[in-house]
Amino acid sequence: MRFKSIVLVSHVTDLSGPSEAVENYLKTRSDRLGVIYHPFHxxxxxxxxxxDYRGGTLLREARQGGWNLPALATYVKDALFTLFYFLRLGGRYDVYLGADPLNTVVGVVLKWLGLTNFVIFYTIDWMPERFSNKLLNAVYHWLDRFCVRHCDAAWxxxxxxxxxxxxxxxxxxKNVLVPVGVDLEKIDLPDKSASEPRxxxxxxxxxxxxxxxxxxxxxxxxxxRFPQLRLHVIGKTPHDAVEDGVVYQPYEPRLAALGEGVILHGAKPHDEVLAMLPAYDVALALYKPSPNNLSQWADPSRVKDYLACxxxxxxxxxxxxHKDIAALNAGIVVDxxxxxxxxxxxRMLADPGQWRSMREAALAYMRSYSWSSILDRVFEESFRAKA
Structure with missing residues (x-):
């Protein structure tokens, strides 16, 4: 794929996710690429x-508006900054790719104004009770349905x-499935044919x-039981340690108190994560079953990174x-x-042969999940739907 001009607008976290992968893909395939990111609170x-990228080269960058505002005011601020930055980028792009309803509704308005031709609505997370506040949740779902009605393609x-x-x-x-991919070309796999997991x-x-x-x-x-066991933690307690309306204490002190064998690496850029993961042996993806857990509707990128490494x-x-992991014997599903x-x-640590078999199954599973292949396919499907 090659794009004359395209703008990507998304909310992001401190860790790299699908939006950053799309950005990396577009940088090498766009004459003009605009990127607008709004970090979560x-x-x-x-x-x-x-x-602002031209031919893959970053020409300019700006950061503004990091105020500590209530949730609703923050979303209004983000929408206004999308408009402001879009105009600063030149005010017209052929394709507008918006991740989540708030960013996409701005793209629909811009299309009505003749400032873009094609709007993609990219849903990275969705759930019935997205917000505990009933009014905010109702607004979210109204915007969601609005974007579905007016987009040119929905990812x-x-x-x-x-x-x-x-x-x-x-x-x-118009209903395009876009599973999370992996930057396979960035992963350097060591030979572990004679290794034992620890x-x-x-x-x-x-x-x-x-x-x-x-x-x-x-x-x-x-x-x-396994004295040589080590636990590597890559990440950190969020700045605002609140979940489901409950404040919780930072986890770093409790993890450090476990003593020898626990290594706290802190948050790392995604490329560093992909360089680190192949050195480890067993990955943990322990999502709590809950109606409010977004992961039940998502395709968590860290699981794909684990398996690809x-x-x-x-x-x-x-x-x-989890169904694929169980069916392919690429790990173990637990309560x-x-x-x-x-x-x-x-069981994994005590049976190196079984662990190596699972390792090979994980690698084989991920060979078809290259981000470049996925995005080539979904862009072609999206534009074919419009035609």
Whole structure:
């Protein structure tokens, strides 16, 4: 694919995700690329930012508006900054790719004004109760349906969200599945044919819904059985440590208190993460079963990164990918509890042959998930739907 001009608008976290992967893809395929990012309220740097690329080269960048505002005011601020930055970027792009309803509705308005020709609505996360505030949740779903009606193509990160779009009346030609991919070309795999597993890794934001408490409870008993066991933690407690309206304490002190064998790496850029992961052996993706857990509707990128780096993954049955992991024997699916987790880790560590078999299954599974191949396909499908 080659683009004359395209703008990407998204909310982002402190960690790299699908939007950053799309940006990397577009940088090498666009004459003009505009990028507008709005960090979520819990990010360390909450300033909206604009990047202007020409032929893959960054010409200018701006960051503004990192104020600590109430949630509704923050979303209004983000929409206004999208308009402001869009005009600063030149005021016209052939394609507008908006991730989430708030960013996409701005693209629809810009199309009505004749400032863009084609609007893609990219749904990275979706759930019935997206916000606990009923009014905010109603506004979110009204905007969501508005974008479905007026977009030229809808990208959906999981089959579950694709089914929602179908129920909303979106034609199949516009209803495009965009699974999370992996930058396979950035991964350097070591030879582990004679290795024995001893390094666990937990990647991502440290929050109750990510199973950190389970890991803290399970590690000491595993350490007694496997003295060489090490736990690598890549990530940090979010700046705003609140989940489901409940404030929780930072996890770093509790993890450090586990003593020898726990290594806290902090948050790392995505390229560094992909360089680090292949050195480890077993990955943890412990999503808490809950109606409010976005992961049940999503395709978590960290799971794909784990598998592509050759890490058999211990996962709870929350995101859809757990079904593939079980069917392909690329890891172990466990209930969200300490005993099943400790048992699964123990089985992997005690049977290196089975672990190596799972490692090969994980690598084989991910060979078809190159971001470049996925995005080539979905852009072609999207423009074909318009034609």
């Amino acid at each position: 819990y990010c360390a740097d909450r300033r909206s930012r604009m990047q 959906n990160i999981s089959p579950r969200i694709q089914d929602v779009r179908r129920s909303q009346g979106l034609p199949d030609a 390094d666990l890794v937990l990647l991502g934001a440290l929050a109750p819904s990510k199973g950190v408490d389970l890991v803290i409870d399970a590690f000491p008993r595993l350490k007694e 050759g890490l058999p993954t211990i996962i709870t049955p929350v995101p859809e990918i 969200y509890a300490v005993e099943p987790l400790a048992d699964a880790i123990g």
